[in-house]
Amino acid sequence: MPNKVFVLGAGSTRYGRLNEGIIEIAMNASTDAIESAGIRPKDIEAGYISNVFGVSDRQVHMAPVIMSNLGIPEVPGLSIESACGSGSIMFREAFANVAAGFYDCVLATGVEKITHTGTIQSTTLFSYCSDFFYEGGNGASFPGLFASIARAYMARYKANEEDLARVAVKNHENGMLNPKSHVRKKITVDDVLQSPVVASPLKLYDCCPFSDGASAVILCSADFAKKSGRPLVEVVGSGRGASPAAVQGREDITTIPSSVAAANQAYKMAGVTPKDIDFAEVHDCFTIAEIIDIEDLGFFKKGEGAYAVREGATSRSGEIPINPSGGLKSKGHPIGATGIGQVVEVFEQFTGKADGRVIKDAELALTHNFGATGASSAVHIFKKVN
Numbered sequence: 001m002p003n004k005v006f007v008l009g010a011g012s013t014r015y016g017r018l019n020e021g022i023i024e025i026a027m028n029a030s031t032d033a034i035e036s037a038g039i040r041p042k043d044i045e046a047g048y049i050s051n052v053f054g055v056s057d058r059q060v061h062m063a064p065v066i067m068s069n070l071g072i073p074e075v076p077g078l079s080i081e082s083a084c085g086s087g088s089i090m091f092r093e094a095f096a097n098v099a100a101g102f103y104d105c106v107l108a109t110g111v112e113k114i115t116h117t118g119t120i121q122s123t124t125l126f127s128y129c130s131d132f133f134y135e136g137g138n139g140a141s142f143p144g145l146f147a148s149i150a151r152a153y154m155a156r157y158k159a160n161e162e163d164l165a166r167v168a169v170k171n172h173e174n175g176m177l178n179p180k181s182h183v184r185k186k187i188t189v190d191d192v193l194q195s196p197v198v199a200s201p202l203k204l205y206d207c208c209p210f211s212d213g214a215s216a217v218i219l220c221s222a223d224f225a226k227k228s229g230r231p232l233v234e235v236v237g238s239g240r241g242a243s244p245a246a247v248q249g250r251e252d253i254t255t256i257p258s259s260v261a262a263a264n265q266a267y268k269m270a271g272v273t274p275k276d277i278d279f280a281e282v283h284d285c286f287t288i289a290e291i292i293d294i295e296d297l298g299f300f301k302k303g304e305g306a307y308a309v310r311e312g313a314t315s316r317s318g319e320i321p322i323n324p325s326g327g328l329k330s331k332g333h334p335i336g337a338t339g340i341g342q343v344v345e346v347f348e349q350f351t352g353k354a355d356g357r358v359i360k361d362a363e364l365a366l367t368h369n370f371g372a373t374g375a376s377s378a379v380h381i382f383k384k385v386n
Contacts, residue, residue: 002099004222006385007233009037010347015213015332016182017115022057026066026111029214029337033107034070037218038230041070044218045103047077050090050110051336053125057113066109083129083371084285086110087215087339088378094219095235095380104224110337111214122210129372131246143207143286145247145373147199150288153254154201159291159306161201165192166309167287168205168329174316175326177357182211182332206287211332215341231351236364237272237381239265245375256374259296263368266379267298270364274298277381278362279321279349281342283370284328290314293368294322297379316359324349324357339369339378350384 011032013025020028026049034041047070049063059065063077082089087110094108114122127136135145153159169189175181187205195204225232241261244250250257267273274297282297284290291305299320300308308314314322325331325345328338346365348354363384370377 003101005095005098005235006220006222006225007217007235007343007347007382008220008225008228008230009033009039009218010216010344011036012180012215012341012344013213014180015211015334015341018113018212022054022059022111022113023065023069025113025212025214026109027069029111029216030066030070030107030109033216033218038228039105039218041072043105044072044075044107046097046106047075048090048094048106048108049077049079050081050086050340051079051112052081052083052086052129053112053114056117056125082376084283084333084335085339085369085371085376085378086336087341088367088369088380089240089339089376091339091343091380092238092240092378095238098219098221104221106219107216108219108340109214109216110340112334112336113212114210114334115212134246134248141199142373143199143202146286146288147202148247149253149292150201153288153292156254157303157306161193162189163291163306163310164201164206164287165189167284167290168192170309170315171284171323171327171329174324174357175330178326178331181326181330182209183330202286202288208285208328208333211334213332213334213337215337215344217340217343217347232385233347233350234383234385235380236383237266237270239263239269239379241377243374245372247373254292255302256292256296256370256377258374258377259293259368259370259379262377262379263297266366266381270381272364272381276364277320277366278364279324279359280366280368281323281325281327281345282368284323285333287329290322290327297366297368316357321359324354324359339367342367342369343380346382350382
């Protein structure tokens with residue numbers, strides 16, 4: 001059995017259009033996490049950094065640069081890229097190394113700086129995360145790919161555009177309560193339906209924004225945690241999955257196989273079932289993605305996700321609150337940081353720092369983050385330490 005692993009501290013910048021450079025953004029989140037954990041940089045034994053488009057801000061090989069700026073250049077760092085799932089894949093690697101006993105205290109920071117490139121260049125860069133030979137290189141953008149997924153889902157399960165819109169409305173309501181959200185704006189179903197069409201049936205308000213931002217956490221062993229005397233969150237489950245890189249290679253595009261596999265592994269490790277989870281942060285890059293996610297994660301049967309949203313089952317006071325942070329849709333999507341930002345939300349929920357959006361009596365939480373259209377995915381389960 002792996003050693004126990006805990007989240008000892010967490011920090012995050014706000015998400016949105018930021019003026020600082022990528023290293024400064026990463027440092028702001030990292031130092032916040034270090035301060036939150038009550039440690040010093042010299043206590044860190046390894047650094048894990050997730051980033052995708054550092055080249056757009058003239059910085060790759062980012063981990064050693066961040067370690068050097070923290071004053072610990074001798075500490076080994078590793079940069080990890082897995083498209084939009086980079087943060088959760090990186091978190092898995094950091095978790096595994098602590099669980100294996102290689103390190104007692106590590107920094108895990110996700111960061112992205114993309115808004116300065118403009119919409120056309122940002123969209124082009126994002127297309128490189130697809131299977132470019134089959135998809136991006138032939139004009140298949142991510143809005144277009146997820147629109148195809150939405151069409152297939154709606155036809156098979158009799159869902160409608162209003163169901164998609166309700167996901168956006170819910171997540172904007174949650175994001176209004178998160179001071180670090182990119183889009184803090186209350187919207188209605190009509191607002192979503194009347195917003196410009198991006199790729200039918202997806203409208204502007206069905207799509208998450210391009211965001212800058214960084215999030216960071218400190219992971220540690222049980223022995224290190226005991227010395228801290230600070231609030232803790234235990235990582236009790238971890239899983240990773242994979243799917244065909246191109247959507248056209250999948251038998252059924254209304255499910256994401258990598259999510260199903262990662263979730264099953266995480267539930268097995270944690271010794272729990274979907275019914276035991278009190279809230280979840282899931283990958284809602286587009287509204288259809290959240291509906292598919294909550295089915296793939298086992299919260300609802302296949303084809304019932306849209307109905308669950310329609311009935312309010314995924315609201316903060318519902319059967320299984322989904323994305324109390326506001327999700328990618330409202331909180332934002334700085335893709336290298338997104339998966340770590342989900343962990344930050346769990347830490348804040350479980351340590352009394354999620355003012356105004358607390359999920360009452362929550363003890364177990366799940367995070368789910370995937371890359372591209374789900375070619376790679378990671379799921380983690382967290383337990384509140386009382």
